[in-house]
Amino acid sequence: MKPSNEFTWRCHFNNVRKRSLMLAEPLSDEDCGAQSMADASPVKWHLAHTTWFFETFILEPMEARFQPFHPAFRVLFNSYYNGIGDRHPRAKRGMLTRPSMREVRAYRANVDARIARLLAAQTDNDELALLIELGLQHEQQHQELILTDVLHLLAQSALYPAYTDAAPAPADAVAPLAWIAFAGGLVDIGHDGDGFCFDNELPRHRQYLQPFALAERLVTNGEYLRFIEAGGYRDPALWLSEGWDQVGALGLAQPLYWQRDEAGHWYEFTLHGLRRLELARPVTAISLYEADAYASWCGARLPTEAEWEIGARAQASGGAALRQLFGHCWQWTSSSYAAYPGYASAPGALGEYNGKFMLNQYVLRGSSHATPPGHARASYRNFFPAGARWQFSGIRLAKQ
DSSP: OOOSSHHHHHHHHHHHHHHHHHHHTTSOHHHHHOOSSTTSOOHHHHHHHHHHHHIIIIIHHHSTTOOOSOTTHHHHTOOSOTTTOOOOOGGGGGGOOOSOHHHHHHHHHHHHHHHHHHHHHOTTOHHHHHHHHHHHHHHHHHHHHHHHHHHHHHTTSTTOOOSOOSOOOOOOOOOOOOEEEEOOEEEEESOOSSSOOOGGGOSOEEEEEOOEEEESSOOBHHHHHHHHHTTGGGOGGGSOHHHHHHHHHHTOOSOTTEEEOTTSOEEEEETTEEEEOOTTSBOOSOOHHHHHHHHHHTTOBOOOHHHHHHHHHHHHTTSOOOOOSSSBEEEEEEEEOOOOTTOOOOSSGGGGTTGGGOSSOEEEEEEBTTSOTTOOOTTOOEEEOTTOOSSSEEOOOEEO
16 A cells, blocks of 8 residues: 555554554553563564664654654664664563653654654655655564564463453354365466565566465364374474474473363463363464474375465455455465565665575465454565464465
8 A cells, every 4th residue: 555645644654653552552561561582572662663663764864954862772672674783682672671661652752743744844755655654564563563472471471461351253163174276387476566565575476386275264273182182292203303303392282372271171372361262263373393293194284385375366366265364363384485586685774674584484474363454465475483383373284
């Protein structure tokens, strides 16, 4: 989406920025400052970092007589942009008791007002429009991270506190697993030029696929529970070598947020608190290793990202009957996160956004229930290390 005028841009900007603050509303200042592990970040840091992005990449080069809100914020809230300069260590973000949440909100308000003035003064600046859109898409990514990181944080407490008291949406009805066949052949993969995309979705290019089939829906908690009860976490033949090492090192026996009481009842910790495991819901919070082991156990495999995208595009055009592609959980693929043929990263520090992570990561496709509305698309390439378990990641099966 590219708004057509300054007023629409301002509304779009304000809506995204307000949603980040709204996500923090159910939380205390103590909640917002805590960090549960090195891979997660405090909510306060997310709110400040997304503001740092606008200040650093837009206000600093474009604002007349630019002055930073606070000089130290350039280091404190830089994530991984080496071209910008020094960074506060990621694993120590939870030690930043200062600035306070009140100061971070003031930082956001200050930068928002300055961006609004810049938009009003440069209504025909295409570069500004592109950077604003990138900043908003970046913030939407962090909105989902806020929820995944908060869930991991709250799961550390024996109180099992709920992030929200609102009732969860009902689970989709579960039918026996059906398969949708695709002919394969030469296919076009990547962003098709309609609306915004990140650079890692480009360039659109051609691949050859063997005929394949995709599962019509996602794997459910109930189906994954049968894998557990059949000894799936005790059978090394099902696991990739590194995955089996992780099972042993961490003592894994179920998805991250599952637990069983003394009576044998299964529960899952969610944003709604600790709840009885709902068998009809898609299984989430599993690693690529767990997803691959489950697929091996049931005689299937994980899709490649090209197969997933072709299935999603066929569904969008009415040519397939796939369900739960978007809005439930990110779906692991067997594809390593790598550059498309002809990929070129952007010049300068912004070129560090995606390209430098194209190693030792795997692609996930789709979107989750925590993904902001309008942020998902068929060509979107999410990526995480194979062992990552705290995301809303699940399984769609494939077979030849």
